[in-house]
Amino acid sequence: MLRKNRPSFSIGEEPLGKFRAHDIELYLDVERPYPPMLRRPPYLASLETRKEIEKHINKLLEIDVMRKIGHNEIVEITTPVLINWHNGKSSLCGNIRVLNKYTKADRYPITRIPHALDKLAKAKYITKMDCMKGFHLNGVKPNSMKVLRIISHMGIYEYTRMPFGIKNSPAHFQRMMDTIFQEILGGWMVLYIDDIIIYSETWKTMCKIDRRKNFIFSEWEPGNGTPVSGDAESEGTETPILGISSSELHNEFLNAVMKKYAKHKQWGILFQLLQQKYRSPELELQLAEALLREYNDNKYFLIDGLL
Secondary structure, eight states, X not given: OTTTTGXXXXXXXXXXXXXXXXXXXXXXXXXXXXXXXXXXXXOOOOHHHHHHHHHHHXXXXXXXXXEEOOTTSOOOOBEEEEXXXXXXXXXXXXXXXXXXXXXXXXXXXXXXXXXHHHHHTTOSEEEEEEOTTGGGGSBBOHHHHTTSEEEETTEXXXXXXXXXXXXXXXXXXXXXXXXXXXXTOSTTEEEETTEEEEEESSHHHHHHHHHHHHHHHHTTSGGGTOOSOOEEEOOSTTSEETTEEHHHHHHHHHHHHHHHHTTSTTHHHHHHHHHHHHTSHHHHHHHHHHHHHHTTTSHHHHHHHHO
């Protein structure tokens, strides 16, 4: 399934996708002239911090998340940035508390964790997909870009994609996801901001849901204006099923057959038939289901039965 829907996923340094028609727009509850706290100078930074700021800003420029402000552009709002360190890794952070204070709130409801857990309480099979660089997949409306300007020793830069930490980012993203998937929201899907969770109590039902996942992936095609990026943990042909992949199960199954029947006169023909039959995409899910249920407890009995 993942191979079939390959365009929906980002691998390595592929271009960052972008949603169309879902750009964020910010409204401030103050008028010009803006208060001094919204027009702040850059922070003093050590040499190490300056190097990290340069690294992160250059990366954001490379993936088209921000642009540099020209010398003839009027700048009225600037947010200073700093570097946050966690577990030896650095991240670029803007001190946007003041900006959030003056931003009118978006009251759209976000999925409540207790409600999501209630739905997942009886689930035995769960697929989770996560949008890579989630908020950066949204654009910013031109009249709101002037609000999202950061300042550092490198100059002034403007976000062209929705940054992390903005007051209304979670609500905006939740509304967008609910809108995109409104046709299939029901008893087998949970949307929490940039996370998609698909669940089922039985493996058979999950297999039926798998067929409907094609609709989900179709919503992430470049032609539909949705992002070509995402990370997935699923039960597909090459991905984990309860911690084991179907490919691993195939290999273990064939290795067990080889150990038991390697001396058989017609072993070569048997092995070839097994490879052809149980490597076919049509039977992958049936084999995986049977192996998950019976393989560990009745390994050699299962092999004898199949042969």
